[in-house]
Amino acid sequence: MNNGTSMNGNGKRSLKLMIVDDSNIMRRRIERSQQFEELQLVGTAGNGEEAVELFKRTDPDVVTMDITMPRMDGIECIGRLVALKPAVRILVISALADKATAVEAMERGANGFLNKPFTDRQLNEAIQELMR
Amino acid sequence: MLYEQELKTFVEGTTNFFEVAAQQPASIGSPYLMEGTPAVHEYTGVINISGKREGVVYFTAPKAMLTVLLMKMQENDFSHETMRDLVGEVANTISGNARRDFGRDFVISVPSVLTNEKPEVPQKPGQRSFIIPINWRSHSAKLVVSLT
Numbered sequence: 001m002n003n004g005t006s007m008n009g010n011g012k013r014s015l016k017l018m019i020v021d022d023s024n025i026m027r028r029r030i031e032r033s034q035q036f037e038e039l040q041l042v043g044t045a046g047n048g049e050e051a052v053e054l055f056k057r058t059d060p061d062v063v064t065m066d067i068t069m070p071r072m073d074g075i076e077c078i079g080r081l082v083a084l085k086p087a088v089r090i091l092v093i094s095a096l097a098d099k100a101t102a103v104e105a106m107e108r109g110a111n112g113f114l115n116k117p118f119t120d121r122q123l124n125e126a127i128q129e130l131m132r
Numbered sequence: 133m134l135y136e137q138e139l140k141t142f143v144e145g146t147t148n149f150f151e152v153a154a155q156q157p158a159s160i161g162s163p164y165l166m167e168g169t170p171a172v173h174e175y176t177g178v179i180n181i182s183g184k185r186e187g188v189v190y191f192t193a194p195k196a197m198l199t200v201l202l203m204k205m206q207e208n209d210f211s212h213e214t215m216r217d218l219v220g221e222v223a224n225t226i227s228g229n230a231r232r233d234f235g236r237d238f239v240i241s242v243p244s245v246l247t248n249e250k251p252e253v254p255q256k257p258g259q260r261s262f263i264i265p266i267n268w269r270s271h272s273a274k275l276v277v278s279l280t
């Protein structure tokens with residue numbers, strides 16, 4: 001991961017997490033369900049434009065990204081974030097279950113894809129895979 | 133003409149949400165043809181479809197069902213906005229399933245959410261609207277599929 005990480009109280013490497021989704025329920029769900037103590041939430045955004053601004057201010061290491069959002073969608077946002085910080089790890093969490101969307105997200109720089117709806121276990125497995 | 137496989141895709145998109153998000157499967161009632169104006173509950177998530185087929189698909193649910201669903205999802209905000217958010221997520225899942233199964237032959241809109249309003253259902257020759265009851269715990273919602 002990048003050099004901007006720090007240690008948390010347990011001596012574990014601390015990573016900054018940003019959650020991007022236009023649904024309040026989904027943002028809270030991801031925040032509540034992720035079980036990694038090394039992940040410190042630095043902020044949430046409801047669309048791609050907000051996400052880019054928040055990203056510039058908080059410099060996250062890990063991002064969960066919805067695709068279908070107003071103003072700027074997740075696909076465009078992924079490209080913007082990767083351009084700002086190539087080492088960022090991005091997990092797409094979307095109801096769009098078609099292969100073409102997943103491929104497009106990966107081509108823009110996403111590192112993983114999780115379909116909605118998801119269980120807590122699926123979410124944590126996907127995040128774990130992302131952080132390897 | 134609505135093919136059975138197409139109907140199945142929309143139904144599975146709906147039931148999948150309950151099974152995964154609430155960890156409790158929903159059951160399906162017997163589908164029937166809609167007559168007259170569309171029936172709706174308090175909250176309705178709508179997707180518009182064009183391309184190979186044209187029309188609308190919507191999921192409409194009573195507030196009581198959505199409240200219990202939110203509880204099962206460990207959510208503790210039961211505001212009007214959260215209800216709208218939830219019904220939008222169900223519609224989003226239906227839309228995602230349809231895109232996966234139908235590919236680019238179907239152009240599927242981003243879901244919109246209505247509160248205590250009836251969606252506009254186009255009335256075209258050959259259009260048939262099916263209502264599929266979605267039963268979950270003691271509550272019942274409706275999936276309406278209206279396509280040419």
